[in-house]
Amino acid sequence: MNNESEKKSAVLGFVDGLIKMAKKYKNIVVINADFGQRMGLEKFSRAFPERCFNLGLQEANMISVAVGFAMTGKLPVIVGFGNFWGKAFEQIRNGICLSNLNIKIAAMSSGVIEGQHGVGYHVTEDMACMRSLPNMKVVAPADYYEAMNSLETALDDFGPVYFRMSNVELPVISNENDRFFFGRSKILKEGNDVCIFATGNVVSNCLKVAENFEKEDLKVAVVNISSIKPIDKQLIVDCSKMSKLLVTVEDHNVIGGLYSAVSEVLSEKNPVMLKKIGIFDRFVESAKGIDLYRKYELDEQGIASQIRSFLKNI
Amino acid sequence: MDYSDLIKKAAQIRVDTLAAINKASFGYSGSSMSLIEILVTLYYANLNSKPVFKYDVMKPDSADRDYLVLSKGHAVVSLYSILSDKGFFHKSEMDYVGKLNSLLQPYPNIKVSGITAPIAYHGEGLSVAAGIAMSLKMDRKLNKVFAVLGDGELEEGQVWEAAMSAVHYKLNNLIAFIDNDDLQLDGPVRAVMDIGFIQSKFDSFGWKVIQVKDGHDFDQLLDALNRAFTSNRQPVCIWCHTTKGRGIPFAEGKVGYSDVPLSDAELEEVKNYMKSLYE
Numbered sequence: 001m002n003n004e005s006e007k008k009s010a011v012l013g014f015v016d017g018l019i020k021m022a023k024k025y026k027n028i029v030v031i032n033a034d035f036g037q038r039m040g041l042e043k044f045s046r047a048f049p050e051r052c053f054n055l056g057l058q059e060a061n062m063i064s065v066a067v068g069f070a071m072t073g074k075l076p077v078i079v080g081f082g083n084f085w086g087k088a089f090e091q092i093r094n095g096i097c098l099s100n101l102n103i104k105i106a107a108m109s110s111g112v113i114e115g116q117h118g119v120g121y122h123v124t125e126d127m128a129c130m131r132s133l134p135n136m137k138v139v140a141p142a143d144y145y146e147a148m149n150s151l152e153t154a155l156d157d158f159g160p161v162y163f164r165m166s167n168v169e170l171p172v173i174s175n176e177n178d179r180f181f182f183g184r185s186k187i188l189k190e191g192n193d194v195c196i197f198a199t200g201n202v203v204s205n206c207l208k209v210a211e212n213f214e215k216e217d218l219k220v221a222v223v224n225i226s227s228i229k230p231i232d233k234q235l236i237v238d239c240s241k242m243s244k245l246l247v248t249v250e251d252h253n254v255i256g257g258l259y260s261a262v263s264e265v266l267s268e269k270n271p272v273m274l275k276k277i278g279i280f281d282r283f284v285e286s287a288k289g290i291d292l293y294r295k296y297e298l299d300e301q302g303i304a305s306q307i308r309s310f311l312k313n314i
Numbered sequence: 315m316d317y318s319d320l321i322k323k324a325a326q327i328r329v330d331t332l333a334a335i336n337k338a339s340f341g342y343s344g345s346s347m348s349l350i351e352i353l354v355t356l357y358y359a360n361l362n363s364k365p366v367f368k369y370d371v372m373k374p375d376s377a378d379r380d381y382l383v384l385s386k387g388h389a390v391v392s393l394y395s396i397l398s399d400k401g402f403f404h405k406s407e408m409d410y411v412g413k414l415n416s417l418l419q420p421y422p423n424i425k426v427s428g429i430t431a432p433i434a435y436h437g438e439g440l441s442v443a444a445g446i447a448m449s450l451k452m453d454r455k456l457n458k459v460f461a462v463l464g465d466g467e468l469e470e471g472q473v474w475e476a477a478m479s480a481v482h483y484k485l486n487n488l489i490a491f492i493d494n495d496d497l498q499l500d501g502p503v504r505a506v507m508d509i510g511f512i513q514s515k516f517d518s519f520g521w522k523v524i525q526v527k528d529g530h531d532f533d534q535l536l537d538a539l540n541r542a543f544t545s546n547r548q549p550v551c552i553w554c555h556t557t558k559g560r561g562i563p564f565a566e567g568k569v570g571y572s573d574v575p576l577s578d579a580e581l582e583e584v585k586n587y588m589k590s591l592y593e
Contacts, residue, residue: 029452050452053483061441061475068445071381071424071431072453091472094434095442099424101432 006172010165010200011108013147015040018077019047020148021155028155029069031055032079033062039108039167041079059084063091063105070101075155082107082123082164085130093133096160100135104154106163110140111201111251112279112296113166115289123164124279128256130162131229137182138228140164142203143173146226150180157182164200164228166251168289171204173224183230187239191219194307195243197236199225199258201251202298209303220307231261237269245310247275249303254278275310277303315358320532324354325588328561330395330408332584335575338391338411341420344559344572346389348495348529349462352554355535356382356460357396366539367460371401374427380457381446383431385439386464386493387421388573393429394418402428437470439463440490444480447488447549458543461490466498468509474519480549481520488549489542490521493529495558497569512553522548529554563587 022028022044030044031053045052055062059080066076078084084092084105096103110123130138139154139161141147147165154161173188188203189210198206203224210220223239225231240246246266250258259276266274277297284292293299297306315323327350335341356367368380384393391411398405403417403426410416417426422433431442443461450457467473480488492512500506509515516523522545524538535554542550558572559565562584565576576584 029449053448055479056482058475058479060472061444061479064438064441064472064476065445065448065479067432067438068383068442068447069449071442071446072449074449090435091438091441095432095438098434099432 007169008144008172009167009169010141010143010147011039011167013141013144014106014151014163014165015043017148017151018044021152022048022051025075025155027073027075028077029053029074030077030079031062031066031069033057033059033081035079035081035108039079059087060091063088064095066103067095067101070103076103078103078105079108080106081121082110082126083121085123085126089129097133097135100159102158104161104163106165108165109167110164111166112284112292113168113201113251113289115287115292118286119283122284124253124284125256126164127228127252127258128260131256131261135160137161137230138164139226140200140228141226142200142224143170145172145174145176145178146180149178150226153180153182166201168201170201173204173207180226182227183232184227185223185225185232185235187221187235188224189220189222191221192242193219194245194247194311195221195223195239196247196249197223197225197258197262198249199228202249205298205300205303206249208300209307212300212304225258225262228258228261231265233265233269236262236265240266240270240272245275245307245314246272247277247307247310249277249298251298252278253281255281277306315360317532320354320358322592323358324350325561325592327354327392327395327399329585329588330399331392332562332576332581334391334395334408334411336578336581337409338413339575340412341391341575342388342573343562343576344565344568345386345464346392347560347562348556348558349386349389349493350392350560351530351532351535352462352491352493353392353396355532355539357400359532359536361536361539368457369428374402378457379430381430381443381459383433383439383443383446383459383461384422385433385436385443385461385467387433387436387439390420390422393422397426397428400428436464436467437472440473440476440480443488443490444476444483444485447480447485448483450487451483451485457487459488461488463490463492465492465494465496465503465509465512466506468492468512469507477516477519477521484547485549486545486547490549490551492551492553493556494554495556497558497567497572499569499573501569516551520548521551523551523553526552526554529556530560
């Protein structure tokens with residue numbers, strides 16, 4: 001665990017990691033669609049101006065252009081807002097995944113965290129879509145360092161990867177030396193009463209929930225599932241055998257996301273009851289991200305109260 | 315190759331293509347005929363005593379090669395015929411186009427030697443070509459990028475996104491052929507979704523447009539390419555008027571033949587017709 005007062009966004013970690021890795025791999029090019037400023041990409045473009053390409057508001061074109069870059073031996077990192085899964089799904093499927101090209105895609109504001117921009121900017125279906133694409137790997141880093149480390153692993157590896165991040169400052173819960181591996185998850189906190197599987201933006205909230213429950217003598221384990229696909233099957237099965245209550249928490253529609261991914265593992269290997277916390281198959285209104293988290297019970301209090309009600313009904 | 319050799323080569327590629335489509339019992343006979351001369355010009359013709367399109371059969375991934383993006387991916391069998399004729403893969407592969415476990419899929423797939431860009435659906439090719447061209451410009455390389463688009467494809471919005479970005483990045487190494495045969499699956503392009511005047515559309519985006527009145531005439535195609543190679547700071551659109559089903563006497567300009575294979579009897583008729591013309 002790191003210094004608790006430290007707060008940094010995952011996007012910042014991604015950009016810092018990108019600058020670090022661009023020195024190692026000279027063929028990295030960054031392609032974005034008019035979101036460079038907002039996502040702090042100017043830091044990268046100052047360091048490598050000739051390796052940055054802005055395609056304007058042409059998400060579909062941007063993906064296909066990246067395919068062209070990959071054809072000439074470049075390593076494109078596509079940076080954008082998070083709506084690709086809808087605007088350019090076909091291009092990702094046919095262009096990138098079908099040929100298994102070495103292209104990394106970073107969605108910089110996933111979930112409902114970009115609350116005030118309205119429902120068009122909420123990204124709560126991307127895990128479901130990206131998970132279903134052959135060859136695609138899906139990663140949802142929980143904090144600054146995990147974003148940096150997972151990018152490093154992804155760039156050392158070959159093939160398409162989808163990163164699901166957000167541009168809000170989150171408590172730093174990992175450190176620089178934690179290596180990231182595809183298909184491996186980490187138990188952030190041990191416990192054998194309740195086990196929370198969490199991913200992305202909400203992991204730090206879950207950790208706080210677990211700490212609060214400790215005062216009530218309820219031992220809550222928190223597993224950070226940052227590698228959504230491939231997923232750590234063994235760890236999920238092991239955790240499911242240890243705890244009385246299993247819960248997934250995600251800033252995503254409960255259909256097709258982490259809940260589905262964990263259910264797929266459990267229904268095959270250890271069919272037990274699994275509860276879910278997330279966005280319950282609905283559109284969410286426009287409001288501040290923090291207020292949306294309160295209303296849809298993804299903040300500390302919300303998660304804790306939902307877990308309490310699950311415990312009552314066991 | 316001189317003019318008469320090119321004509322003979324085009325006839326041979328036509329027959330090979332139709333035979334492969336016939337064997338697969340699936341394919342786009344008519345659509346594969348309209349761009350034969352464009353592809354033959356690229357792969358066989360010389361311009362100013364240099365090959366138009368640079369490729370190396372022994373080293374298909376060589377750094378000096380030019381790139382061809384066949385955005386009109388459903389006409390890929392024509393390209394396969396040329397690649398097999400050149401020796402990129404064995405001719406026997408042509409018997410298994412689109413069959414189970416075959417190398418040659420009915421869309422351009424980069425697993426095939428000689429295919430330089432993957433296309434699985436129309437509308438994406440010009441963007442891929444622009445991406446390749448941007449990357450080559452970034453490395454200050456002189457390789458050229460060619461794209462071949464159908465005219466029905468111009469109805470796709472992404473084509474115009476690509477057109478805009480190609481001008482923005484001053485991609486004078488990008489040359490896009492428009493295979494304008496005026497027909498698409500549901501009928502004349504003008505009736506299905508009128509794309510308007512191609513010349514002024516690309517003009518207004520900032521492209522250099524060169525019109526080829528007969529896209530089946532090698533002299534006109536070579537003349538257009540000669541002008542395209544000297545483009546300064548602008549991508550080039552070579553707008554070719556072509557005929558769907560060209561070279562099949564009974565199928566020229568007919569929608570019905572665009573997406574079906576020829577029957578054995580029809581294929582035999584075409585073969586005899588080609589023989590009578592050139593032997």
